[in-house]
Amino acid sequence: MNVALEPTTVPVGGDYDVVIGSGVLARVGELLGPDVERVLLVHPPTLPGLSDRVTAALRDQGYAVHVAEVPDAEAAKTATVAAGLWSQLGQAGFTRTDAVVGLGGGSVTDLAGFVAASWLRGVRVVQVPTTLLGMVDAAVGGKTGINTAEGKNLVGAFHPPAGVLCDVDVLDTLPEADLVAGLGEVVKCGFIADPVILDLVGSAVAEDPARARSAANPHLRELIERAVRVKAEVVAADLRESSLREILNYGHTFGHAVEQVEGYSWRHGEAVAVGMVYVAELARLTGHLSGPDGDALVARHRSVLESLGLPTSYVPGRWDELLAVMRRDKKSRGSTLRFVVLDGLARPTRLVGPDDALLQAAYGLVSRRGTSPS
Numbered sequence: 502m503n504v505a506l507e508p509t510t511v512p513v514g515g516d517y518d519v520v521i522g523s524g525v526l527a528r529v530g531e532l533l534g535p536d537v538e539r540v541l542l543v544h545p546p547t548l549p550g551l552s553d554r555v556t557a558a559l560r561d562q563g564y565a566v567h568v569a570e571v572p573d574a575e576a577a578k579t580a581t582v583a584a585g586l587w588s589q590l591g592q593a594g595f596t597r598t599d600a601v602v603g604l605g606g607g608s609v610t611d612l613a614g615f616v617a618a619s620w621l622r623g624v625r626v627v628q629v630p631t632t633l634l635g636m637v638d639a640a641v642g643g644k645t646g647i648n649t650a651e652g653k654n655l656v657g658a659f660h661p662p663a664g665v666l667c668d669v670d671v672l673d674t675l676p677e678a679d680l681v682a683g684l685g686e687v688v689k690c691g692f693i694a695d696p697v698i699l700d701l702v703g704s705a706v707a708e709d710p711a712r713a714r715s716a717a718n719p720h721l722r723e724l725i726e727r728a729v730r731v732k733a734e735v736v737a738a739d740l741r742e743s744s745l746r747e748i749l750n751y752g753h754t755f756g757h758a759v760e761q762v763e764g765y766s767w768r769h770g771e772a773v774a775v776g777m778v779y780v781a782e783l784a785r786l787t788g789h790l791s792g793p794d795g796d797a798l799v800a801r802h803r804s805v806l807e808s809l810g811l812p813t814s815y816v817p818g819r820w821d822e823l824l825a826v827m828r829r830d831k832k833s834r835g836s837t838l839r840f841v842v843l844d845g846l847a848r849p850t851r852l853v854g855p856d857d858a859l860l861q862a863a864y865g866l867v868s869r870r871g872t873s874p875s
């Protein structure tokens with residue numbers, strides 16, 4: 502990413518900061534806070550250069566650094582991997598004033614955050630996201646967790662980080678498909694809260710579609726900052742998802758079901774993209790979106806996401822599996838399914854207990870044979 506702007510600090514309530522900048526990776530120790538002696542650095546196998554740099558920076562600052570390489574991507578988010586980290590913390594004698602650092606994409610920051618939340622009932626975690634999705638979403642806000650055989654993020658805790666460090670330079674090595682998946686969550690913030698995001702994505706695509714899908718997107722820094730501000734404002738108001746925070750789950754009920762049914766072969770941001778189209782169609786079927794404006798907003802979901810190369814359809818014939826997974830969504834209450842839908846652009850609301858027939862009809866509207874992600 503070719504920008505050399507000064508770092509930006511986005512406060513999350515008064516609790517911690519998200520630092521976004523170029524060349525800021527070595528500042529990780531500054532976010533740890535006082536009294537930390539030992540640090541467990543958790544990272545995937547794909548980032549040897551970055552994990553070495555962060556380890557060296559922490560050691561230079563006097564910390565005793567223990568390193569844990571965990572499986573890549575969704576394979577990191579298991580009870581077995583978490584248990585291995587608990588053993589490592591125990592053997593190294595980590596106390597309540599020691600800390601965990603999560604370096605990697607959302608899968609690693611979710612795992613590292615969960616291990617920090619559960620070790621001694623809670624030690625500090627600093628998140629150093631290395632994917633776009635991690636920077637704009639997963640590392641911010643304190644939702645941590647792992648998967649079980651029954652579904653995604655079914656075990657976890659709300660455990661806000663002590664700080665989040667986003668060094669945008671690391672995005673230069675991120676594969677395009679992962680960058681684009683991160684743009685899926687950025688676009689989500691555009692639909693639920695900040696339509697300027699959709700305009701910026703539109704401008705970037707109009708200027709140069711290939712560049713818009715890369716770390717050279719000329720609006721990327723502003724897109725990151727805007728999406729982080731949306732998330733920061735929401736989680737500062739409702740950390741534990743008693744109400745407002747549910748809007749960040751836009752597109753996720755169907756999206757998480759696609760991820761699980763597909764054995765996590767779709768990227769999270771890809772599944773959320775088709776999930777947003779699904780729920781936009783559901784909003785139209787249930788009257789939340791209506792008339793020409795409603796039609797245009799549904800069409801805008803497809804056009805923005807497709808302009809970035811994100812999927813907007815899913816294969817037919819898997820309704821029973823999808824519905825079974827959707828029933829276990831965390832927004833469900835008893836046997837009542839609940840969705841976040843839009844009443845208009847940036848006007849999110851709840852849809853409670855829609856008819857199964859309408860849920861299935863919306864699936865029909867997003868079904869297309871031969872669909873697969875990038």
Ligand SMILES: NC(=O)c1ccc[n+]([C@@H]2O[C@H](COP(=O)([O-])OP(=O)(O)OC[C@H]3O[C@@H](n4cnc5c(N)ncnc54)[C@H](O)[C@@H]3O)[C@@H](O)[C@H]2O)c1
Nearest residue numbers: 547574606607608631632634635638639644671674675769
């Ligand atoms: N806690 C939350 O609020 C929250 C929010 C959104 C998503 N999530 C979770 O985040 C996960 C998805 O995160 P993700 O999209 O970052 O995927 P990911 O963590 O699987 O990373 C994607 C891939 O990019 C590689 N990678 C990471 N950084 C790189 C870099 N700088 N250069 C080259 N390769 C790099 C990784 O090794 C991996 O192969 C899902 O599990 C999702 O449920 C959590």
Ligand SMILES: O=C(O)C(=O)C[C@@H](O)[C@H](O)[C@H](O)COP(=O)(O)O
Nearest residue numbers: 638642644653654746749750753831
């Ligand atoms: O931060 C939130 O709240 C979100 O819902 C953000 C989502 O993008 C994210 O994927 C989250 O992990 C989903 O949470 P879950 O509660 O549906 O498991």
Ligand SMILES: [Zn+2]
Nearest residue numbers: 686753769773
């Ligand atoms: Zn998400």
